[in-house]
Amino acid sequence: MxxxxxxxxxxxxxxxxxxxxxxxxxxxxxxxxxxxxxxxxxxxxxxxxxxxxxxxxxxxxxxxxxxxxxxxxxxxxxxxxxxxxxxxxxxxxxxxxxxxxxxxxxxxxxxxHGGIPVAVADRPGLPELRETVDGPSRSQLRDYLAKRAGTAGAPAGRIRLFALIGVALDTGARVGELAALTLADLEDDLSAVRVVRRPQARTVSEAVEERVTLSDGTRAALKAWLEVRETLVQPLHGTPKALWVSVSPNHAGRLNVEGEAIRRPPGMPLMPRGMQRAYTRAVVEANMALAGSPGWIPLPYRFEQLRRAVTDRVKREDDEQLTAE
Structure with a gap:
């Protein structure tokens, strides 16, 4: 030795x-x-x-x-x-x-601590983070969401997408954390939401519950979405607790005895993959609508990039998991 x-x-x-x-x-x-x-x-x-x-x-x-x-x-x-x-x-x-x-x-x-020098060869470097979003862009997006959410006759999917992005902007929550939200997580006046943070390195980081204040734009978008959501879940037997539900029929990923895809009605809980697609669609629309506006920087099409840019708290959380005490 x-x-x-x-x-x-x-x-x-x-x-x-x-x-x-x-x-x-x-x-x-x-x-x-x-x-x-x-x-x-x-x-x-x-x-x-x-x-x-x-x-x-x-x-x-x-x-x-x-x-x-x-x-x-x-x-x-x-x-x-x-x-x-x-x-x-x-x-x-x-x-x-x-x-x-x-x-x-x-x-x-x-x-x-024991006087034994430990040399770790080829220590992995920090993962390269994609370009993030600056503050003015997030502020403009909140205003944009609030105005568009109240548009008469807006499609249910668009109203849901705007509310979803508003909550994401305010909380910095991951897709899985957003998908786990229920109506009980919202304050009655929509002033705040309770988020259970579930860091990716689950073996070293425990889930943490946090109350996050919601911005005016997000509250307006959520109010519009909850009204639409009520009409979607009303025909169902039992009331889904999930905050985010589907706005149109989709398949359940299973086949019936005839080999046909089993369809699920609107009002079913929205899954993380569907939430990813919803985010991308909303960003495409926002980038087109705000192109050329003073101070606007087009938003990234990947949800992860937006989440990483939301708050210094999220960055500190990631940094703590990766490196520093």
């Missing part, structure tokens, strides 16, 4: 288990709650990897042994391939760039 460096001030060489060492690091460094969750997540994977048949250091029993270059390299390779997931994941099981950055940062913290 390579010779260890002198321990950091106030620390001892990590000869305890990786879990016990991690708890000591958390206590002595007084890290944030988010970082503590991340450190425990990595420690859990390090304990788990010793049982993996492809891990060549299965006899490593202490934190000091698990933080040696060979063990770290083997651990990161298995983690990147998705071999350490506790629950199966549909599709590509490989780890995301964000989660690999978290692993690298946590390994360095665990080693540094």
């Amino acid at each position: 390579p010779q260890q460096q002198p321990a950091a001030s106030g620390s001892t060489t990590p000869n305890a288990s990786i879990e016990a060492w991690t708890e000591r690091v958390i206590a002595e460094r007084e890290v944030s709650k988010a970082r503590a969750r991340q450190l425990r997540w990595v420690a859990g994977e390090l304990a788990l990897v010793r049982n993996h048949e492809e891990f060549p250091f299965r006899d490593a029993g202490t934190a000091a042994e698990m933080l040696q270059p060979g063990a770290i390299s083997a651990y990161l390779d298995l983690a990147a391939r998705g071999e350490l997931r506790r629950r199966a994941k549909a599709g590509d099981a490989r780890a995301t760039t964000a989660s690999m950055r978290i692993r690298a940062d946590c390994l360095k913290i665990l080693g540094e």
Whole structure:
């Protein structure tokens, strides 16, 4: 085993288990709650990897042994391939760039506290964010939505789209978070909405409930949408609780005995994919209507780009998950 460096001030060489060492690091460094969750997540994977048949250091029993270059390299390779997931994941099981950055940062913290230099080769860089939207554009869009939402005879789909984008602008919520909204999440006077934040790195970040004040434009758009929504759900048996519902018949993704697509009536909860398409349609219309207006910058066609630009809070949330304490 390579010779260890002198321990950091106030620390001892990590000869305890990786879990016990991690708890000591958390206590002595007084890290944030988010970082503590991340450190425990990595420690859990390090304990788990010793049982993996492809891990060549299965006899490593202490934190000091698990933080040696060979063990770290083997651990990161298995983690990147998705071999350490506790629950199966549909599709590509490989780890995301964000989660690999978290692993690298946590390994360095665990080693540094015990005087063990941890070098992580090819540490993943920050994912490149697409161009975002500036403040004036968002402000203009709110005004635009409020005016168009009240237009007599406007199609139900357009009214829904305007209300949806208004809530997205005010909250910075992800598509899945928007799709999860119910009528109970709205204040009676539409002054605010309750959003349950569900960060993508679920293994290191817990869901957080937040009350967000809604802008005048969004309240106007929501008022118009709720009136339309009522007419859509009224014919159904039982009243759907979802805030966002379909405005026209669509297929349920299943076939009947004759092999024909089963149709669902209007008023059914809107799913995340449908919400993505709705956002794109609304942006196409807004970009055309506001083209050439003073200070207008065309909005991006991907929902993710708009969400990332909404508030500094969303940016801080993303940054915390990726890097800093």
